[in-house]
Amino acid sequence: MKEEIELIKDGKRLDGRGFDELRPIKIEVGVLKRADGSCYFELGDNKVIAAVYGPREMHPRHAQDAKMAVVKFRYNMAPFSTNDRKRPGPDRRSVEISKVCREAFNPVIMRELYPKMGIEVYVELLQSDAGTRTAGINAASIALADAGIPMKDLVSSIAVGKINGEVVLDLNAAEDNNGEADMPIAMIARTNTITALQMDGRMTQEEFGRGMKLARGACHQIYELQRAALVTRYNQNYEGKNKREEE
Amino acid sequence: MKEEIELIKDGKRLDGRGFDELRPIKIEVGVLKRADGSCYFELGDNKVIAAVYGPREMHPRHAQDAKMAVVKFRYNMAPFSTNDRKRPGPDRRSVEISKVCREAFNPVIMRELYPKMGIEVYVELLQSDAGTRTAGINAASIALADAGIPMKDLVSSIAVGKINGEVVLDLNAAEDNNGEADMPIAMIARTNTITALQMDGRMTQEEFGRGMKLARGACHQIYELQRAALVTRYNQNYEGKNKREEE
Amino acid sequence: MKEEIELIKDGKRLDGRGFDELRPIKIEVGVLKRADGSCYFELGDNKVIAAVYGPREMHPRHAQDAKMAVVKFRYNMAPFSTNDRKRPGPDRRSVEISKVCREAFNPVIMRELYPKMGIEVYVELLQSDAGTRTAGINAASIALADAGIPMKDLVSSIAVGKINGEVVLDLNAAEDNNGEADMPIAMIARTNTITALQMDGRMTQEEFGRGMKLARGACHQIYELQRAALVTRYNQNYEGKNKREEE
């Protein structure tokens, strides 16, 4: 059994947050020139960039799907993103996360519009502090929209967990390493449809239910931030276009 | 030089066998549902399963042979099959054995009937005790027949070796590790045609000749057991079919 | 800083050479039967063989170039070519050298004559003593000509470097390991066109200029040796052919 480390003091978490409070979020859209769509996303000390390429011709041919676009998702940690240097290249953890993230988007991407094509989503973790896959999904969601990939809706993601016996939102690294459970969730916030769910650690059925509720509320908040960032980006583009036309 | 360890006592081997005696053999045919043909084979403490898929379309295309089916053979040891855990995946030993086993079947499989197709033979060693490749060939032979792959004849296989200066049949692990030589052989028993032969260690030309004779006799025994197992299987299938038709 | 080791004594290098002196060179053309062209080349203690295959069909197809032949160049060190055994297979160093060498030949090979084809150049270092890539380029140049690959001209190569503060030609291993700089160069000697250039270590702009001059002179010498070897080979072939016709 893990020795219990005090992660909650006077009803507050060590970083001062309440149980249902997100870490600060920062979003920049369209940060990369070469990619068709891109997004820089900060969730507390997590720093992540997502880029989207496509729809474009899919190689190798035998990997094509005659009925719909194939989505590739690559979650990758930069070697310097972690306390101990991460060896470059995919490991078992990143392969699993890439799969879960890809599946989180399958319900929303209108893949049937692009048979035989590929849509590629690349997420690079530049600095990590627990919850990296949720930050990655949030970034990828915006990058997909920025690339103009037709989607039924945005996907929003956050983790809930259990620390010192309490169900709390959005664990940071200290909480994750010393907590009892972690449960990353992705959902289509507007329809409360869960598209990704994992759980690690130990929690009761009742705690699980409470966690779901917390996650739902947070995903709605994140959804609004994602939308706002995309609106800003759209306006910039629109203004930029108008300006150029005026010149 | 190896220190000699007593492997023979009072004219008997440590497990009580005579020089020309096989270990107990157990055969079950058709043990897997997904495979087109399969066989579970025990040779003493060796436990092996063979599965056959095909003839089926061969990928990648450039590996096809326009004139005949390509046979793939994969000999693989489960990580827990050995005293020291075996790292998963092929090593040099298993690559060589896979080649030798594949070639052992090339003289009997009527490959010319299936140009451009692939016939895949998979042998999994679940528990090993020396002589694994011979057990694998025996199992594969039955699995090929169970899959209905047209063959001119069955292939039977056994090893002979030299322990404490004596030529003996079917070495177990203790004998193999402390013996002077090991010689696995595969043959078409009915025609005395050798389709695989390897030799390790040190033996005279005369001992080699005696070993061949021992192996020949044992392969004839194994051939009968293989045939009997297939007949039983065929009768089961036939009865099963009749039963279903009666219902 | 490296401690200075005495590499020059009484105006001579430890192996007795002057500053602008090449190591002994030995060339044999057409040494391999299977290859379309080949050359054995010694530069001091470097022993290298180059073989050329092609122009021939290029695999895989997607690596073809519709407009011109694709040149593959593989520089490889035999495991026993170095003081410490080199692990077989490409490492980062050999990948980079292969790229630089391939590019050294691109200006001369008339690639446009063979669209979709491949021209393969293989260089094996059998014994190494610094300057291996220059020996490899010299060998490959002759092997390409021996294979009848149309080239605008031969490529010749040599390194210059700096030891004990002096700019000298063609460093050997002792000089390279304890010297201040090393600069391998490849050029079309007749037109003084540089097709490969790398520099390692530390030298002034003025030393760089002197080094270029030294290299130019040496490449002219090497060019003459390469030409002479090819003429000899051609005469042999011609005589051989005549002899056969007379018979």
Place this chain on the structure above:
Amino acid sequence: MGLEIVNDVRTDYVCDLVKNGKREDGRGFREYRDISVERDVIKRAEGSARVKIGDTEVLVGVKVELGTPFPDTPDKGVIITNTELVPLASPKFESGPPNENSIQLARVVDRGIRGSETIDLDKLCIEKGEKVWMVFIDIHVLDDNGNLVDAAALGAIASLLNLRIPNERYGLTGENTLPMRDTPVAVTTVEIEGNILVDPSFDEGNAAASSVTVISNADGTLSGMQKSGSGGLKEAQIAEMVEIGIEKAGEIRKKYL
């Protein structure tokens, strides 16, 4: 191509059945296929179990070897869970390094064991920072007829429950058994046409838009979850899946562990 059409047809067939409240093999939606667990089947392994769920067959072998601990946990033993989806087991499996499916399978099984803290890793330490027991849980799939994960997880815990620590082989003394603190059991359900089905067959697994594996412990707490597949699920559906998961795990635990 031919194969894909066959898949589509089978998927349609399964979906039509489910719409009418039926399954291919006549089971109820909350009914498992027959389960069998055979232990100590591999002599060379320190623990082993052959698990069948219907025609699905998985062999789990656990090897225990001495090794050095990870630098950040010098006083803890090491558990490594590995899956080989060997091509013997399915026409869809291919030789080669583990792909995302086999990695996910191994990681989900691993997560259940870790989450439940079944094994006291402290007890696997022999000499702090120097020598610990390495427990390799190798999942060898023999016949894939659907729901590999439940079979693999059941095989893993069954193998661990009567693990023998090979002290003698390394000239050590001490307890040869390892007290187990819990018995996590994985239960997988899938969603097809709005219905929740437990223990998906091969075709049901292909037909389902989503599948959720719920791993739970003797006291009914959860120790791992994983959603898989390209569909979305409503909260209520997941709640139902958790409910079923805990209930079925209890039944399996009672009967087979």
Place this chain on the structure above:
Amino acid sequence: MGLEIVNDVRTDYVCDLVKNGKREDGRGFREYRDISVERDVIKRAEGSARVKIGDTEVLVGVKVELGTPFPDTPDKGVIITNTELVPLASPKFESGPPNENSIQLARVVDRGIRGSETIDLDKLCIEKGEKVWMVFIDIHVLDDNGNLVDAAALGAIASLLNLRIPNERYGLTGENTLPMRDTPVAVTTVEIEGNILVDPSFDEGNAAASSVTVISNADGTLSGMQKSGSGGLKEAQIAEMVEIGIEKAGEIRKKYL
């Protein structure tokens, strides 16, 4: 195929411009795009820098960890330079192990740092033959719009210049800074239609027959060179490239380091 035609057209366009003394973005032949260097951008790294040259963006992170020295240099620390051309950064990059382009990039950057003897490897030794600092310079390309090598080299030296040795993390005492002995700067020029252009854009990089990277130090000495590409160059052209390289390196060093 479609893409290749586009490439040909862009190459023709760039060449035509150059023949007329012009560049795509209106720069002079010896003019760099705007450069920015932001340091200490990654908390988990012991040194880091985000460098932009125009729209080209490279993130360099340096991790410092304890390790064992190489047998032939038991009293020296280790520098390992690694590049990941992650597919995020360009439609041309692919996942997988480093290819010849990323290897060359890492090796050229490495060569500049080694050649200039910027880092005193002796000072990275803690216990001869046993413990030394391993300095991992990881170059993470984020946006490839040409001239990656100059951005990467600038990011590497900027990261190194304020490296923190993590003594505390390993329970060691000692200086946390590493005195740097030089500031190598890489300057890449290309040859297009007989002209020498500094800091090639993406299209210029493709259009050029040859490119040469010249790395030089604070005192104007050279500490590394690399010709790349399928063209030949005259001695005079290379001399000009060296001249430009040393001059531009001086300007960049003054402004950004």
Place this chain on the structure above:
Amino acid sequence: MGLEIVNDVRTDYVCDLVKNGKREDGRGFREYRDISVERDVIKRAEGSARVKIGDTEVLVGVKVELGTPFPDTPDKGVIITNTELVPLASPKFESGPPNENSIQLARVVDRGIRGSETIDLDKLCIEKGEKVWMVFIDIHVLDDNGNLVDAAALGAIASLLNLRIPNERYGLTGENTLPMRDTPVAVTTVEIEGNILVDPSFDEGNAAASSVTVISNADGTLSGMQKSGSGGLKEAQIAEMVEIGIEKAGEIRKKYL
């Protein structure tokens, strides 16, 4: 495709010749091509030999380095035999990790040396469990014109016969030579149209249904055998191959070792 037709034609040609008691190059069925063995050709290797059999050319280099023994043989040195079928040597060889042919070649050569107990592995131990000599036998094929295995095996034993142990390089003292206990020689025969031919040329190797390599020692005992190829053989044929193998090995040993 084109190539395959050429192969078929050559195979037919070789078979027709053999039926008429002839070989491509005029040799008798039991006749080797010219053999040459040149020793100590590689300065950097502790032992080396260049072997030619006809136009087939193989270079074997042996490196001896200090290393740690395998845990199960703490008092024995280590022999590692490795083959590189580098693409220089044949239009059929490709770059990349060893394939089944190169693995088989290395393992058969290795088996001969091990089976004959040529090298006393105990004498390669310097400090039990800690330091032993690692002997790397690297077979570098330069020109594949058939019967690589006999050339490789001959090169290996010739290289070993005058191996120098590099004590000085590691600051050790002791004997620099290694007493060899035997001289295994490999002899390969093939079966074509019911005939047994020794030392197959490239085309004969392709045309043969089966080939058998017989490795034998100075006293005429066997120390390794390997059948290869897709044909079957009668016992009498194998007996003949063994007979030839022992006889020819004796001749080669006398002349070249």
